[in-house]
Amino acid sequence: NAGVTQTPKFQVLKTGQSMTLQCAQDMNHEYMSWYRQDPGMGLRLIHYSVGAGITDQGEVPNGYNVSRSTTEDFPLRLLSAAPSQTSVYFCASSYSIGRDREDYGYTFGSGTRLTVV
Amino acid sequence: RKEVEQDPGPFNVPEGATVAFNCTYSNSASQSFFWYRQDCRKEPKLLMSVYSSGNEDGRFTAQLNRASQYISLLIRDSKLSDSATYLCVVNPYNNNDMRFGAGTRLTVKP
Numbered sequence: 001n002a003g004v005t006q007t008p009k010f011q012v013l014k015t016g017q018s019m020t021l022q023c024a025q026d027m028n029h030e031y032m033s034w035y036r037q038d039p040g041m042g043l044r045l046i047h048y049s050v051g052a053g054i055t056d057q058g059e060v061p062n063g064y065n066v067s068r069s070t071t072e073d074f075p076l077r078l079l080s081a082a083p084s085q086t087s088v089y090f091c092a093s094s095y096s097i098g099r100d101r102e103d104y105g106y107t108f109g110s111g112t113r114l115t116v117v
Numbered sequence: 118r119k120e121v122e123q124d125p126g127p128f129n130v131p132e133g134a135t136v137a138f139n140c141t142y143s144n145s146a147s148q149s150f151f152w153y154r155q156d157c158r159k160e161p162k163l164l165m166s167v168y169s170s171g172n173e174d175g176r177f178t179a180q181l182n183r184a185s186q187y188i189s190l191l192i193r194d195s196k197l198s199d200s201a202t203y204l205c206v207v208n209p210y211n212n213n214d215m216r217f218g219a220g221t222r223l224t225v226k227p
Contacts, residue, residue: 031213040125042204042219043161050213058214090160094213105151106215108160 002026006091006109013081013116021076021112023091029107030096032074033058034066036087037111043090049074050096081116088113120144121207123218130225134195138221140205141187149208150181152190154201155220161204164190195225 004025013019025032033048045058049068063085065077074093078085092106123140130136142150150167165172167179167188178191188207192199205218 033213035217040219042121043217045214048214096213105163105166106153106161108162110160 004091004093004107004109006089006112008112009110010113011115013078013114015081015083015116017078017081019078019081021078021089021091021114023074023076023109024072025074025091025093025107026072027093027107028071029093030071032068032091032093033106034064034074034076035090035092036060036085037090038087046076046089078114083116086114086116119218120209120216121205121218123203123205123221125219125221127222127224130195130223132195132197132225132227134225135191135193136195136223137192138190138203138205138223139187140189140207140218141185142205142207142209142216143186144207144209145183145186147186147207147209150179150188151206151208151215152177152179152188153204153206153217155204156201161217164203192223195223197225197227199223200225 007022030051034046035043044060047066049055089112091109094106152164153161154164155161171180176193180189202220202222204220206215
């Protein structure tokens with residue numbers, strides 16, 4: 001059981017380049033999300049999805065796109081990288097709160113460290 | 118005001134000490150509360166949920182005070198392996214959108 005798998009683990013981009021961060025989970029979780037973590041600011045929500053075909057914006061969505069064509073995969077696309085997007089990115093998944101389960105805490109991927117120069 | 122606020126620390130304590138962290142939240146309608154642990158350069162991992170009546174898991178005790186809108190985490194008999202950043206997490210909207218505090222860093226020293 002792999003849990004949440006993120007790739008790549010590290011990436012350096014030049015300003016203006018685009019790239020896709022991959023996220024896959026094998027726990028049949030309905031909910032998936034992307035966060036960025038910056039020093040002193042905690043985790044901030046970029047985009048989230050409550051199920052295949054449904055996505056929505058979080059707190060800091062500008063400059064990022066997502067899609068959810070399957071339950072398992074939730075890629076994050078940087079459209080035109082900027083130095084302000086230098087951060088650690090985490091993908092997370094959980095059961096939907098509507099399932100009436102108490103264990104809907106998040107499972108996180110191991111993160112992608114992105115540097116934009 | 119931030120939705121979830123924590124004392125950033127760092128807390129430096131000797132092995133065997135008892136240490137407590139507090140976290141305040143702004144939305145009085147918040148339904149669910151969690152503590153996560155994050156090791157340096159690693160992903161956050163769920164430590165424990167926080168229930169209204171308080172709950173304990175070994176050396177860890179979590180409590181919720183809805184009237185004052187804070188949750189706490191108590192660690193007894195600290196171990197070197199407890200050194201990490203502890204994240205307070207609140208679900209303010211009764212959906213899957215969790216809000217994270219910036220974390221409290223704990224270092225346990227021999």
